[in-house]
Structure formats: C-alpha cells, structure tokens
Amino acid sequence: MSIKLFELLLYASIYTVLISVVSILIGFAIAIFLSGMLLSRRTVFVVPAQIFISFFRGVPLLVQLLLIYNMLPAIGLNVPSIVAAIIGLSLCTAAYQAENMRGGFASVPVGLVESAEMVGLTSGQIFRRIKAPIALRLTFPALVNEAILILKASSLVSVVGVVELTRMAQDLAGSTFLPLQIFAAAGLIYLAINWMVALSGDIIERSLPGLPR
Amino acid sequence: MTFPAIAVKNLVKKFGDTTVLQNIDLEIPQGQVSCLIGPSGSGKSTLLRCMAFLEEATSGTITVNGEILGFTENTKGLRERVAPAANRAIRAQVGMVFQQFNLWPHMTALGNVSEALKTVRKMSRKDAEERAMAQLVKVGLEARAGHYPSQLSGGQQQRVAIARALALKPKIMLFDEPTSSLDPELTGEVLNVMRDLATEGMTMVVVSHEIGFAATVGQQIAFLDHGKIVFTGPPKEVFRKPRNARLEQFLDTYLDRGASMLL
Amino acid sequence: MTFPAIAVKNLVKKFGDTTVLQNIDLEIPQGQVSCLIGPSGSGKSTLLRCMAFLEEATSGTITVNGEILGFTENTKGLRERVAPAANRAIRAQVGMVFQQFNLWPHMTALGNVSEALKTVRKMSRKDAEERAMAQLVKVGLEARAGHYPSQLSGGQQQRVAIARALALKPKIMLFDEPTSSLDPELTGEVLNVMRDLATEGMTMVVVSHEIGFAATVGQQIAFLDHGKIVFTGPPKEVFRKPRNARLEQFLDTYLDRGASMLL
Amino acid sequence: ADTLAAVKEAGTLKVGTETAFAPFDFIDAGEHAGLNVDLFAEIGKELSVKIEWVALPWDGVFPALEAGKFDVVAGPATITKKRMERYRFTPPIAEATIAILKKAGDTTISKPDDIAGKTIGVGKATSQLDQLKEFAAMLPSKVDVREYPAFTESYADLAAGRIAGVANSLPNIAFVAKQREGTFEVVLPPFGKKSYFGFIGLKDADHAPLMDAIDAALLKIKADGRMAELQKKWFGATFETPDAVKDPAF
Amino acid sequence: MTFDINVILDQLPAITRGAGVTILIWIVGTIAAAILGFFVAVGRRFGGMLLDKALGFVVAVLRGTPFLIQIFLVYYGGPFIGLSLDPLPAGLIGISIYGAAYYSEIFRSGFMAVPKGHIEAGECVGLTQWQIIRRILLPEMTMLVLPPSLNMAVLLMKETAVLSIITVGELTATLSAIGAQQYAFVEALSALALFYWVLVEITGRLGRLVETKYARFRFHNA
Ligand SMILES: Nc1ncnc2c1ncn2[C@@H]1O[C@H](COP(=O)(O)OP(=O)(O)OP(=O)(O)O)[C@@H](O)[C@H]1O
Ligand SMILES: Nc1ncnc2c1ncn2[C@@H]1O[C@H](COP(=O)(O)OP(=O)(O)OP(=O)(O)O)[C@@H](O)[C@H]1O
Ligand SMILES: [Mg+2]
Numbered sequence A: 001m002s003i004k005l006f007e008l009l010l011y012a013s014i015y016t017v018l019i020s021v022v023s024i025l026i027g028f029a030i031a032i033f034l035s036g037m038l039l040s041r042r043t044v045f046v047v048p049a050q051i052f053i054s055f056f057r058g059v060p061l062l063v064q065l066l067l068i069y070n071m072l073p074a075i076g077l078n079v080p081s082i083v084a085a086i087i088g089l090s091l092c093t094a095a096y097q098a099e100n101m102r103g104g105f106a107s108v109p110v111g112l113v114e115s116a117e118m119v120g121l122t123s124g125q126i127f128r129r130i131k132a133p134i135a136l137r138l139t140f141p142a143l144v145n146e147a148i149l150i151l152k153a154s155s156l157v158s159v160v161g162v163v164e165l166t167r168m169a170q171d172l173a174g175s176t177f178l179p180l181q182i183f184a185a186a187g188l189i190y191l192a193i194n195w196m197v198a199l200s201g202d203i204i205e206r207s208l209p210g211l212p213r
Numbered sequence B, C: 001m002t003f004p005a006i007a008v009k010n011l012v013k014k015f016g017d018t019t020v021l022q023n024i025d026l027e028i029p030q031g032q033v034s035c036l037i038g039p040s041g042s043g044k045s046t047l048l049r050c051m052a053f054l055e056e057a058t059s060g061t062i063t064v065n066g067e068i069l070g071f072t073e074n075t076k077g078l079r080e081r082v083a084p085a086a087n088r089a090i091r092a093q094v095g096m097v098f099q100q101f102n103l104w105p106h107m108t109a110l111g112n113v114s115e116a117l118k119t120v121r122k123m124s125r126k127d128a129e130e131r132a133m134a135q136l137v138k139v140g141l142e143a144r145a146g147h148y149p150s151q152l153s154g155g156q157q158q159r160v161a162i163a164r165a166l167a168l169k170p171k172i173m174l175f176d177e178p179t180s181s182l183d184p185e186l187t188g189e190v191l192n193v194m195r196d197l198a199t200e201g202m203t204m205v206v207v208s209h210e211i212g213f214a215a216t217v218g219q220q221i222a223f224l225d226h227g228k229i230v231f232t233g234p235p236k237e238v239f240r241k242p243r244n245a246r247l248e249q250f251l252d253t254y255l256d257r258g259a260s261m262l263l
Numbered sequence D: 001a002d003t004l005a006a007v008k009e010a011g012t013l014k015v016g017t018e019t020a021f022a023p024f025d026f027i028d029a030g031e032h033a034g035l036n037v038d039l040f041a042e043i044g045k046e047l048s049v050k051i052e053w054v055a056l057p058w059d060g061v062f063p064a065l066e067a068g069k070f071d072v073v074a075g076p077a078t079i080t081k082k083r084m085e086r087y088r089f090t091p092p093i094a095e096a097t098i099a100i101l102k103k104a105g106d107t108t109i110s111k112p113d114d115i116a117g118k119t120i121g122v123g124k125a126t127s128q129l130d131q132l133k134e135f136a137a138m139l140p141s142k143v144d145v146r147e148y149p150a151f152t153e154s155y156a157d158l159a160a161g162r163i164a165g166v167a168n169s170l171p172n173i174a175f176v177a178k179q180r181e182g183t184f185e186v187v188l189p190p191f192g193k194k195s196y197f198g199f200i201g202l203k204d205a206d207h208a209p210l211m212d213a214i215d216a217a218l219l220k221i222k223a224d225g226r227m228a229e230l231q232k233k234w235f236g237a238t239f240e241t242p243d244a245v246k247d248p249a250f
Numbered sequence E: 001m002t003f004d005i006n007v008i009l010d011q012l013p014a015i016t017r018g019a020g021v022t023i024l025i026w027i028v029g030t031i032a033a034a035i036l037g038f039f040v041a042v043g044r045r046f047g048g049m050l051l052d053k054a055l056g057f058v059v060a061v062l063r064g065t066p067f068l069i070q071i072f073l074v075y076y077g078g079p080f081i082g083l084s085l086d087p088l089p090a091g092l093i094g095i096s097i098y099g100a101a102y103y104s105e106i107f108r109s110g111f112m113a114v115p116k117g118h119i120e121a122g123e124c125v126g127l128t129q130w131q132i133i134r135r136i137l138l139p140e141m142t143m144l145v146l147p148p149s150l151n152m153a154v155l156l157m158k159e160t161a162v163l164s165i166i167t168v169g170e171l172t173a174t175l176s177a178i179g180a181q182q183y184a185f186v187e188a189l190s191a192l193a194l195f196y197w198v199l200v201e202i203t204g205r206l207g208r209l210v211e212t213k214y215a216r217f218r219f220h221n222a
C-alpha cells in the first residue's frame, strides 16, 4: 500500500474528527436541555423529551441520517451533506448524553444543594454554579466514552455523501482491490484517534477537582 | 421591643402520615448557645431543618428575629406562602452547618467561602475573596485556602463549612451534629471554633451528641423524644437532677461511660 | 504448652515507601480483652488488619494460637508463603468486625450470618440457618432475621456483623472501632453484646475510641503512636498515671470532655 | 415543474453516484474518475450545462434521487424488468453480461462450464446473481452460489480462497484483473443472456424532458463514435449495444 | 415519492428469516459477550498486573476501532493466517468478542463500586476468592451494572447490522437486498427503522422492569 493511499485516508479522517467533535459539542448542549426537561417532572416537558430520546436511540443512525438528508428538503430546507451529517450525529448523541446527564444530576448529593440554599443562592444560581459542574464532573467518563462511540459511528455519515475515513477506505478498496491493507490502515488511524481521545480524557479527568463523597 | 432570635410556635411536621414533630414550642434566646439533645430519630434534625426552612412545617409558625419564615397563617387559619425573595432575606440571617459538611467539591476552600459573597451579595471578586480569607483566618485555615475539599481532613472541611456560613455574617448559626462524622481528635478543632463563636456572643443552636460540649458551652438545653420537647432548661438542671424518666435513662448511657473514664 | 492467642513479632508494615508499623511486638493473652488506642493515623487499623491477614506484613511474623499466619521466615531469613488452605484454616479461628459493618446488602440478616456456614462449612441450608438463627438470638435480633441491611438501624447492622463473625465459632474476635459509625445510643446496644462476649471469656482485640469501654472492659491496653507501640499495660496504669507525654496529651482530649460531663 | 428547464437555468446537472464501482466510477489516487465521469462530461457539453457530482453509498442514492438531491443517477445499473417498473433507464452504455473472475493460475477453471460443483461469489440482489443462477441451472452439477453485500467483499474472499470464482459483469472484472495482475484472472468468454448497463432517472412527467434530452445526447455521443472511444479507454474494448432496451432478459 | 407497502409484505417470509437471524445473533452474542466480559473483568481484577495490562491493551484496541473494520479484517484476512470461519460463527464470535470488551469495562466499574470492606468481610469468614466473586461481587453489583449492560445490549443490536459485510443474512442485509433488487429503498429503510425501534423499546421496558425488581438490593452505605 502506497504512501499516497495512506495520505488519502488521513485526509479523510479529518472529516471523521471534525464531524464527531462538532456533533459531540452540539449534542452536549442539546443534552443539557433535554436532561433539564426530563428532570422537570412536568409531563409537558418530560414526555416530549422521552419520545425524542426513544426515537434517536431506537432508530438506526443510518435511517436517521437518510431521513434528515432526504426529508428536510420536503419542508424547504435543502441542507448540504456535511450539515445533515452533523445534525444527525448531534441529535443521536444528544439522546444518549441526555440519559447520562440525567443520572449525573440525580447523583448530585442533596446536601450540596441544601448548603447552597442556606447561603441564599437562587435556584438558577444553584443549577449553574453547583449542580451543573458537579453533574458534569460525575458524567465526564461517560462523556469520553460517548465521544469514542460517536467517532466510530461517524462512519455512517457517508450515507449522506460525506467521505470520511471508512468511506474513503471503501472507495480505495473498490479501486485498488487491496481491502485488507486499506482496512487495516484505517483501523490503525481510528485506534490512534481514539487513543488520543481516551488519553486526553484521562488527563482532564485527573486535573478536575475531587468528586463528592 | 426585642424578639427571641428564633421562636417556634405550635410547630407540627409530618412526613406523609407519620408525625415527626408534635406541637413544638421553643424560644431560642438572643446571643446564647442552645443545644438540642435526644435519642436518634427523635426529630432534632427535622426541627433544625425547619428553622433553616429546608423543610416546610406542616403547621405552626417560625419567626426569626420577629419575622415570619415561610408561611403565615391568616385570620381564617389558612396558610399563605411568603414571597421567596422575602424568605431569602429572612434566611440570610441564619447560617447552617451540616453534619456531612456539604462542601462543594469543585471549588477550593476559598471558593466555597466566597461563592455566596459573589453571587448573592454581588461583591466584587476581590472584596469577596478578601472577606472569605478573613473568615478562613478566623477558623485557622489561611494556609489551606487553595485546597479542594478532597484535600482537607474532616476537621478542616468542617471548619471551612463554618467559615462559609459565617462569611455572610448571619445573626444565628445552626449546627446539626457538626462533629459526629469526625474523629475524636479532629472533633477538638471544630469544638474550639464553636467555643470561640459562643464567647463572641453568637446566637447558636446546636444539635449535638457531644454532651460534654452541651454541658460546658450550652446555656439552654432542650431534650426531644418522639417528636416532643420533654424538657428544657439550663445545663445544670438537666444534668444534675433530671426529673424526667426518659431523659434520665438517656443520660445514663453517657454518664456510665463518662464515669468510667475517670475510673 | 499454651500459646498467646496472637503473638506479633517484630512486625513491619510499609505502604510503598511509608512505614506505617515499625517493629511491633505484642502478645494478645488468651481469654482477655485487649484494647488498641491511639491517635488517628497511628496504625491501629493496619495492625488489626495484619492480625486478620487482610494486609500482608512487610516483615515479621504473626502467630495465631501458635500457628504462623501468612508467611514464615526460613533459616536464611527469606519469606515463604504458607499455602492458602492452611492460611484459611488458621484464619478460621479469627473473626473480624468492621467499623463500617460491611454487611452484604443483597442478603438478609439471616443470609449474612449463614452464608459462610453454607459455603465454607458446607452445612446444609437447614442446619446453617438454624445455627445462624441461634447467633441472631444471642445478639437479640431474632425478630429481624428476614430484614435486609438497608432495613436495619446502624446498631442492628453492627450486631448482625458480630453474629456473622461469631457463627463460625472463632477463638478470637477482632473489632475495628465497632461503634464509631453509630449514634451514642445505638453504641450502647453493641457495647452490651461485646461486654457479654467478654464475660464469656472470648479473646478479643478492640480498636476503640470508646475510652470508657476500654477502661471498664479492657484487661490490656496498648497505645500506638506513629506506628509504634509506646505503652502497654492494664487500664489502671494507663489512665491513672500515664508516664508517657504523648499518651497523656492524647488522653487529655477525652478527659477534658469526660470531666465536663459531670460538671 | 420541468426539470430540464430548471437544470438549464441553473446551468448545472446534478448527478448522484457511488464511487466504489470501478471502472465506471471510482477514486483513482484521490481523484474521482471512470467512464461515468468522461461520459457525463460529454453529456454536459451536449446540454451545455456543468456537471456536479454527488457521491453516496448505493443504499443512499435512490432515497436522495427521490428527495431531489440530484437529477439523475450514474451508477450505472443493469437494466432489468423489475427496476424498469420504478425507474427510467437511459440507452445502454455498456454490456453487463457476466463472466467469471478466478484466482491467477487456477487451472481447474478454463471455461465458464468449469464452475460446476464449485463455490462462486456474486453480489447480493444484483442482476448478475440472476444471470449466474440461470446459467448454473443448466450445468450438470450444482454451483454453490455465495452472495456478498458488495463485490469488493467477494473479491476479498476469492483472494482468501473461500470461493473459486466471482461472477460479475465483464467490464468490472476485466478492470479488477488488470489492477491486481498476478492475483486474479478473467475466464472468457462471457456467458448467459446479454444484458446492459444504463443510467437511471425518475419516471414522472417532471423529469421526462430531462431524461429525453439525456437520451438524445447519449445516442448522439454513441453515433459519432465518442462512446466507443471512451469504452476503449476504460475497458480496453468496445461493445455492441442497442439504442434502447425495451424488454430486458431478466 | 413512491411508497409501496406490498414490496415489504410480499417478502415477509424472507424478512422474518432475516429478523430471526438478527435476534439470534444479538441474543446469543450479547449473552456470550457478557459472560466473556465478566471473565475478562475477573482476570483483570484478580489475575495480577501482567494479565491486567495485556487484557487492557486488547480491550483498548477492540473499543478503539469500528466493528466493521474488525470483522472485515478477521473474516477476510483470517484465511491468510489459517483461520477460515463460516459467516455465522464468525459473526457470533466477532460480536461476542467485541461486546466482551465493553462488558468487561462495565463489570470492572461494577467491581470497583462494591465497597472493599464487603470483600474483606468475605475473606474474614473464609470464603475463597471464587466464592467471593460469585456470592458477593456478582449479585451485589447486579443493580449497578444493569442499566449500562442493557444500554450495551442495544448498541450490540445495532452492530449486528454490520455483519452483512461478511455475508450473514441478518435483517439489514435482507432488507437492503430487497431495496436494491426492486429499487424500493424507502420501503426497506422504513421497515428497518420500525423493527429496530420496536426491539429497542421492548429491551428498554424489560430493563426497567428488572431494575425495579432488583431495587431492594440497595447499598446501605457507600
Ligand atoms: N424525608 C423523610 N421522610 C420520612 N421520614 C423522615 C424523613 N426525614 C426524617 N424522617 C423521620 O423523622 C424522624 C425524625 O428524624 P430526624 O432526622 O429529625 O431525627 P434525629 O433526632 O435528627 O435523629 P439522629 O440523631 O439519628 O440524627 C425519624 O423517625 C425519621 O425516620
Ligand atoms: N492502603 C494504604 N496505602 C497507603 N497508606 C495507607 C494505607 N492504609 C493506611 N495507610 C496509612 O497508614 C497510616 C495508618 O493508618 P491506619 O488506618 O492504620 O490508622 P488508624 O490508627 O487506624 O487511624 P484511625 O483512627 O483514623 O482509623 C495512615 O497514615 C494511613 O494514611
Ligand atoms: Mg439528625
């Protein structure tokens, strides 16, 4: 396998990383919102959030992507491939992250909230300054895990026309007929990316202040 | 006219069907240390949490320096909710220290103490940290200001928790078993800080198993059993000639062991 | 020839680079109650855990009724591991009760007590439960046999833990601060059970902050500080005329507060 | 609306395709290349529009075509009865008749009939599968047909030795054999009934003028010899193709 | 847009067979993955540092690369090193090993969540290491590992779709073949979405049911 082919794979992996990172971040923002809805205990918020989560966890990502890419034009939104890919991945990871976060918020010891109430913080301040940082700290390992899963799942976005790592590998396998070498190389690139994600996750986690006990 | 620091009137607290506090009447005098003692499950914590408005009483009223906390009862005997902002203002006079410290793990000692000064009192970061530092000095922790709770010993954590409550300059401090999750030696650190506060004339309500502390520092002692106050009085009365059978039995557990120490 | 129940010889325990126990020599006499006291971090728990072989000593030996636990030192001074089965047999003579109870949350009180009888002693379910029940009766918990740990009070949990250790009929019982996570009143329950055991002549080693208990029930008291035994002797000697400065200072913390109880 | 008018106005014809179908459409050293690219360049000239390519995996191509993400699909696909029920095909651009690809140096297969009793790989749900099955039914002993999600995997399994050959359209396997000389060889001649590759478009009235225009362009390209020239460039040979397939063999 | 439900109805027997294969691989694979993962976790926890490091590396590789690439390399590359498996066994083994990597992590965190004292209490009454694992660790962490385990089962269900690449005739392969043959992609994808959604929902419901049943095994401390 030539250097040229490996370069092509590396180049395609930029899309893999880019799409994954952007989706994780957008998904994170949506997930905070969703977990807030879930924890609100008000049916009008809880039920829509539950349906959202059920749909995006239950329906295969491939189908979700096709729906977004091909159905949005029907309502007048003709989104380019890369945008469709990011929307699809973001919504999907948001559903998973929301579940994690709900668990995180539920595990914030009630005493920490009470001590904040005692010094007069309003409920908004308590959410921003106390609950959210602690919940995020608690769910951080799950977040790193999710990032790796999304990096791998991003191979599916080729279905809406983004040539990321896996698609490039398939394309190259289809013209050189050297699938084993090319797939092995792609696997190594995935491994390197995910290894870096896991490593930085570890480093960040260790630098975060301690967990509530 | 001077009010009692806290006045509890005819307080009832139910959790579902079980009545945890029954018709409590209690006055916490200004500038004194009042201790709540009693067996486990007698309702001490619940009463203290009602005073801090962490629990809503089922009926009855609590006034803090003459102002009604949480609910008023109108002329028809119906309960009306006091506006949250008004409640926060009244509660600002009350500081609470928990058994489990409840420090925020993602902030340093200084961060814990200065947080409310910044967000609630809207002080500048610099002013807030200055005042917080002064509090940490007071509890003897200036050297630990930059440490996170997980890097502090239990006694140090509890002292940060006290500093956090004191930073807001409350008129009244509530303590719920502030030393019972501490080792006996660490307990000393915290009791010393509390003793200092008492000498300064801070109004304090202390739920405590430290009968020794109650006896030496407490000026009023209330004994709860099964959600009722069965006895109130100065320590001498309580410890010297308890007239209540239940109280006598309760104290026996301690005295037994206390006596044996001096063998 | 009679052996001491436990003999600790020249024991050293290091965690990484820090030496936690330094050249400990200690004999636990048969049928007596020995108490380990000392400030926090002095190594009491570590010493007790070495006796239960929950920690491997770095060097030195521990014998239980004359049999060597864990490691022997051969003539060349090298350590040789004793076979696991032999170890288990020796350890079967030792029961341990933890500060945190450590009951298995997925088993009832009866399940906790009968587990080892079934799986280790290979008793039939019926026999095991009968014997377990007898132990629960002994600690006064026959009515709670079917409860899960989460449904029991702390004192009850600790009594189940004692019953669990007793069910195997150990010759020696080790207690690591068995009452320090309990409320003072619940403490009474557990101390009563221990007092009964002492009267029956059970050999016991108790790490305790309950100086009162140590003074009344303990027949031998060892004081640890910084990983060394600085004092051993009968309680009277320890409490009456402590000749060691560190010990004196340590006891002061307690006596201060103990004295104030009698005001 | 009339898509031809829309395409003309925009000045671009959007073409959907899959880029793992050498030599029609593939990524050659990072560049999109193949017969389709050259042929659509000519079609673009005829219609005086630019060509914009949209590359999708095959599964994604048809939902996107229906959603209007592009105007026509390159591919190409074998023209079959079933497919003609749902979509409209252009005039054929190449022959799709199948032949066998074997491992280089495998002497047990020298003519198509030799696959009797052997395991032969083929793409799942392809017309090549139907062609192979029909041919196999006429052989004296059974052919074990193994179906793959894509031909790439069947070539991989041929190299791995699990199967004795792959049945695919001659243009495709000729290209494979050329790329991996010494690994694979084509067994000639092709066999079975003749079939053809065509481009695909929608059947509805809106698309009729566009498809008519593309048809006309292709026929012109074929008539003036440009098609043959391109076939020679990519397949090393030219094909006799009818001007239209009205009644496919499969 | 054309949508012809008959395309699906006509092929119902084939689709049912595909769904059967998917469910079979999923259930057998998940159970095998959980069991294998449990032993990996036990090996890492009790097998000494060397085994822990070695298994840790394998787990990192398995978790760090897409299943598609793993299964492709093993199935099509295997014969070159003398490992020639049939599609179904290859798929089952692949799913089991891939899933085991994840399950081992779930069990590992489960082990860590059981207070050390509960294990020591077992040692003190003379339980052997294996008895402690079986009688204390496993049941005690059940409640804790249940939610992530079910999550993982759902993820594995979706990974079974990848097996079409090694010619396993599971549901995704069946439906995309129907789509390709008749060019009825929209119909095929709708059926696909519905099937997985329903299966995921059923799993979720089942999980919540089991969770409530096990809820009494609460940790009383820690
Ligand atoms: N949230 C609650 N829901 C139901 N019952 C409660 C709740 N909180 C407390 N109780 C019950 O109220 C009673 C009084 O509890 P409380 O915590 O006030 O006792 P306490 O005197 O502080 O005991 P301790 O010395 O053990 O802290 C107990 O029987 C307890 O079980
Ligand atoms: N696993 C460990 N690794 C490293 N250091 C340890 C470990 N366990 C205990 N230590 C250290 O050993 C010393 C003795 O600890 P030990 O728990 O025996 O003290 P102790 O006398 O029981 O104290 P306490 O009264 O607080 O229970 C302490 O300084 C402690 O930090
Ligand atoms: Mg309480």
Ligand SMILES: [Mg+2]
Pocket (backbone or CB within 6 Å): C044, C045, C046
């Ligand atoms: Mg200890």
